[in-house]
Amino acid sequence: MTVPKEILIETLTFLPLSDMGKILTISKTLYQQILETPRYFKSLLISYSKSVQVEPLNSVREENKRTELLGHRKDLFLRSFRCSSDPIGSGQLVLLIWFTHFQKKERMSTLSLNIIPKLLVGGVSALHVYILVLEMFLWNTPRGRKVFRLSDEEFARKTQTLAANQGLYNGFLAAGLAWSLMHPDTTFGKQLAFFFLSCVGVAGVFGAATASKRILYVQTVPAVLAFICTYWLW
Missing domain, CATH: 1.20.120 (Four Helix Bundle (Hemerythrin (Met), subunit A))
Structure with missing residues (x-):
């Protein structure tokens, strides 16, 4: 599949396959957009600098990380893709996830x-x-x-x-x-x-x-x- 230049997502983070729990990079502009966006993250539009050829990556490891981050809530958005072209040179895995850096109180x-x-x-x-x-x-x-x-x-x-x-x-x-x-x-x-x-x-x-x-x-x-x-x- 091809990721369009503008996609509807909740949070964008780039993670390497070797360390799925660590956010390697997130741009200052994107972070500011996130902070200024209300709870309804699905209205947040993020522009890609270029299209990226990706394929869904479904694995036990991914599901375990999903459960660790979000519990068993299926309505929270978590998808992962293996990139055929790495957009930022930081890893082979792109995760579109709900805010992992939110404080527990805010999530609750x-x-x-x-x-x-x-x-x-x-x-x-x-x-x-x-x-x-x-x-x-x-x-x-x-x-x-x-x-x-x-x-x-x-x-x-x-x-x-x-x-x-x-x-x-x-x-x-x-x-x-x-x-x-x-x-x-x-x-x-x-x-x-x-x-x-x-x-x-x-x-x-x-x-x-x-x-x-x-x-x-x-x-x-x-x-x-x-x-x-x-x-x-x-």
Whole structure:
């Protein structure tokens, strides 16, 4: 593969095969760019002086170093390449890695922020599992009638099948949100979260307009909050 002159990376370091843990060189200009860039390193554009012919280097040694530097977090960016032409004369291996020189406290702060949207998405998913149970199994029970404010027991009995269908659809939303949390590709997982949170938000607005305004606060507000946090912190 050919590395383009401008690539989207998080940090650029050059390491020799003999010592993968030591940063041999990083330009003052690049270092300044890194310091001035917010947490969202994927927006950092680095220009190569020339294209470099490289091939992916996947080895046990690389994976061990990845684990040592980043733990088992698959969403942090770490790729290594064996260069056919050495761009700086310092080694045969180029690693594109997340900041290894960050202080532990700063890394933990970033990881802590990352968990907030996932907790919110998980909460919205759990809420829809609860709604599924109420609509599919507890609709015509004292608890179900109380939650949905159904004073007429006969009406609840007649609409039980319709409610079960509604509950099933809520189950699909819950499953989609759970899928977004469990998907191994965090970028695709984030896109899944956006889609299903949008579905929840729209459903809540429609429900508030046609059934009860309370749905707006119970369903739409948590979805919007989770959507915003997912956009900024995931």
